[in-house]
Amino acid sequence: MFEQxxxxxxxxxxxxxxxxYARQIGAIENTSYQQFKKGLEDLGFSPTxxxxxxxxxxxxxxxxxxxxxxxxxxxxxxxxFTLMAAKHFVSTTWIRKMEQLDYLEEPDMFHDTxxxxxxxxxxxxxxxLSKLAQIAAPYLNNEQVIExxxxxxxxxxxxxxxxxxxxxxxxxxxxxxxxxxxxxxxxPKATRLPFNLEKILSTPYPIDRFQEQYFVIEKMEDLPAIxxxxxxxxxxxxxxxxxxxxxxAAA
Ligand SMILES: [Fe+2]
Numbered sequence: 001m002f003e004q005x006x007x008x009x010x011x012x013x014x015x016x017x018x019x020x021y022a023r024q025i026g027a028i029e030n031t032s033y034q035q036f037k038k039g040l041e042d043l044g045f046s047p048t049x050x051x052x053x054x055x056x057x058x059x060x061x062x063x064x065x066x067x068x069x070x071x072x073x074x075x076x077x078x079x080x081f082t083l084m085a086a087k088h089f090v091s092t093t094w095i096r097k098m099e100q101l102d103y104l105e106e107p108d109m110f111h112d113t114x115x116x117x118x119x120x121x122x123x124x125x126x127x128x129l130s131k132l133a134q135i136a137a138p139y140l141n142n143e144q145v146i147e148x149x150x151x152x153x154x155x156x157x158x159x160x161x162x163x164x165x166x167x168x169x170x171x172x173x174x175x176x177x178x179x180x181x182x183x184x185x186x187x188p189k190a191t192r193l194p195f196n197l198e199k200i201l202s203t204p205y206p207i208d209r210f211q212e213q214y215f216v217i218e219k220m221e222d223l224p225a226i227x228x229x230x231x232x233x234x235x236x237x238x239x240x241x242x243x244x245x246x247x248x249a250a251a
Contacts, residue, residue, distance in 0.1 A: 163219065
């Protein structure tokens with residue numbers, strides 16, 4: 001089992017964390033959805049020290065029953081959803097170097113922890129993740145279905161926007177851990193569409209640049225029903241799934 005070796009982080013690593021944290025906490029002040037900041041507080045995130053998974057996990061298990069499990073890097077969707085079904089959310093433990101503050105080829109622990117972990121303190125997100133994992137369970141060896149579930153995950157958990165008291169707010173972890181995308185996604189330059197399951201399922205996504213579109217949900221409480229909608233869709237469309245995998249599939 002892979003572990004976070006907390007004592008191995010250097011003072012330079014903690015300094016990188018401090019810089020990323022300071023920059024991003026300012027960016028999300030008025031832009032993240034309400035529960036996000038509460039999650040950061042409830043889980044005891046520090047502005048100056050890399051989160052220690054064992055401390056975070058004590059609080060997280062008490063709050064929602066979830067925990068964070070250290071992994072060496074990106075893992076296949078099959079493994080990701082299997083762990084998620086048992087309420088384990090995976091996170092890398094490495095942090096970028098000072099010279100990589102703005103660009104990374106693969107998400108580091110700042111994305112995984114700052115972006116995702118506060119969401120795990122929100123019961124609605126946890127319910128949604130559990131449902132996605134349950135939906136994925138019978139399809140773990142079906143790459144096409146796992147890809148489609150991955151698209152829904154991408155446009156919600158990673159890059160989702162939500163309306164809150166009449167204002168657009170961010171709940172996607174990929175945005176909440178990126179100062180550039182935090183600004184971009186709410187700007188007039190970004191394309192924002194009402195949530196549309198079938199459009200999402202037929203949309204391959206870029207991983208190396210800002211998203212070409214963001215999908216807006218009406219309220220966070222809609223997420224569990226969105227998962228149910230996916231489950232129904234997979235049953236109704238079981239013979240058409242291949243069509244949606246094509247890059248330019250018609251929705
Ligand atoms: Fe992520």
